[in-house]
Amino acid sequence: MSYRASYSMVTHAEGGVTDAQLAALEARAFGAYDGVIASDSRFIPWYRARPGMDPGGCQAALLTDGTLVASVFLTSISLVVGREALLAAAIDTVMTHPDHRGRGLASALMERTHQAARSRGADLMVLYTAAGSDPQRLYERLGYRVCATLAYWVGAVPHPSPVQPVSPTGAEALAAQPDGFRVYTDADRAWHRAGPAPRRWFVDPACDGGRPLSVCYATAPVRLAGSVRPVSVTCDATAFTDGPELRRLLLRAPGPDVLWLLDEADGPRSRLLASAGLRVVAREVEMILPLTGAARQALARSAGPWYPISESIIGV
Ligand SMILES: CC(C)(COP(=O)(O)OP(=O)(O)OC[C@H]1O[C@@H](n2cnc3c(N)ncnc32)[C@H](O)[C@@H]1OP(=O)(O)O)[C@@H](O)C(=O)NCCC(=O)NCCS
Numbered sequence: 001m002s003y004r005a006s007y008s009m010v011t012h013a014e015g016g017v018t019d020a021q022l023a024a025l026e027a028r029a030f031g032a033y034d035g036v037i038a039s040d041s042r043f044i045p046w047y048r049a050r051p052g053m054d055p056g057g058c059q060a061a062l063l064t065d066g067t068l069v070a071s072v073f074l075t076s077i078s079l080v081v082g083r084e085a086l087l088a089a090a091i092d093t094v095m096t097h098p099d100h101r102g103r104g105l106a107s108a109l110m111e112r113t114h115q116a117a118r119s120r121g122a123d124l125m126v127l128y129t130a131a132g133s134d135p136q137r138l139y140e141r142l143g144y145r146v147c148a149t150l151a152y153w154v155g156a157v158p159h160p161s162p163v164q165p166v167s168p169t170g171a172e173a174l175a176a177q178p179d180g181f182r183v184y185t186d187a188d189r190a191w192h193r194a195g196p197a198p199r200r201w202f203v204d205p206a207c208d209g210g211r212p213l214s215v216c217y218a219t220a221p222v223r224l225a226g227s228v229r230p231v232s233v234t235c236d237a238t239a240f241t242d243g244p245e246l247r248r249l250l251l252r253a254p255g256p257d258v259l260w261l262l263d264e265a266d267g268p269r270s271r272l273l274a275s276a277g278l279r280v281v282a283r284e285v286e287m288i289l290p291l292t293g294a295a296r297q298a299l300a301r302s303a304g305p306w307y308p309i310s311e312s313i314i315g316v
Pocket residue numbers: 029030033070093094095096097100101102103104105106107108128129130134135138
């Protein structure tokens with residue numbers, strides 16, 4: 001297309017893309033997007049320091065004067081599928097400036113991330129987007145398929161309380177690995193804790209019939225139904241139980257509202273959230289593009305429900 005001559009497509013590393021450029025583009029592209037964290041000047045630098053974030057794989061479209069008009073983030077992660085940890089390339093923050101949409105920029109940058117992921121030996125691509133949205137159709141055209149629909153459950157916390165940090169070793173011991181679970185490293189946990197304050201909160205591990213459990217909350221300003229409000233987002237939830245202990249931990253979130261992203265196929269926990277007064281306010285789909293035979297076999301074995309990676313969905 002003749003448009004293409006006006007843009008150069010480079011990696012973030014090649015283009016020397018700055019935090020300020022990304023923050024400005026994100027504000028234009030995601031201004032009205034429901035369910036994302038309301039960004040501030042500290043967010044982009046922190047997010048770009050995410051372990052596995054790959055400046056040589058992240059893609060940008062620049063005008064000849066160097067203006068950034070489209071971008072895609074690429075992060076290498078270890079993702080559990082079909083009981084196996086695979087090397088995944090997570091794509092997020094796909095964005096094109098409104099004046100430059102519909103010219104194939106996002107599609108071209110996505111194709112470039114796929115090539116980068118292949119060259120790094122990735123088994124699959126993974127991303128999240130709003131269910132039924134234009135971006136979902138765009139990703140389907142690029143070969144992605146929905147592996148899970150995730151509901152945003154939101155509700156008021158009846159008795160918000162300051163919560164206690166879980167020790168890193170405690171959190172590690174609690175790790176469970178359903179499909180979609182990101183295998184966290186110490187570097188990941190350190191990065192989570194360094195997020196722009198006040199974000200990171202942890203509930204002490206409790207015990208459910210001898211099985212340890214915890215819920216991790218990040219209190220962040222999230223855009224929901226058109227307005228931004230502080231929400232305790234459940235993330236890195238290691239509480240894979242539908243027992244009363246989970247309900248108790250949920251109701252002790254820092255508040256005032258709590259948000260839990262949950263696979264719709266997870267009936268027991270959906271009922272638990274409904275019984276705690278939470279309601280579904282939006283839906284996201286998790287989409288996968290397998291790149292290798294190992295990924296296709298793992299997907300064939302996958303039983304779900306899928307675990308949502310909250311930092312890839314709303315940035316906490
Ligand atoms: C989604 C987004 C990145 C697409 O960027 P883009 O550079 O316009 O993407 P492409 O040109 O490759 O494809 C756009 C598709 O959107 C549609 N489209 C066409 N013109 C459009 C326009 N002016 N505005 C929005 N969408 C348009 C078309 O369906 C097109 O597909 P097709 O022409 O291949 O059939 C961009 O709309 C955006 O920044 N949206 C807001 C942020 C967002 O929702 N990101 C995705 C989060 S996962």
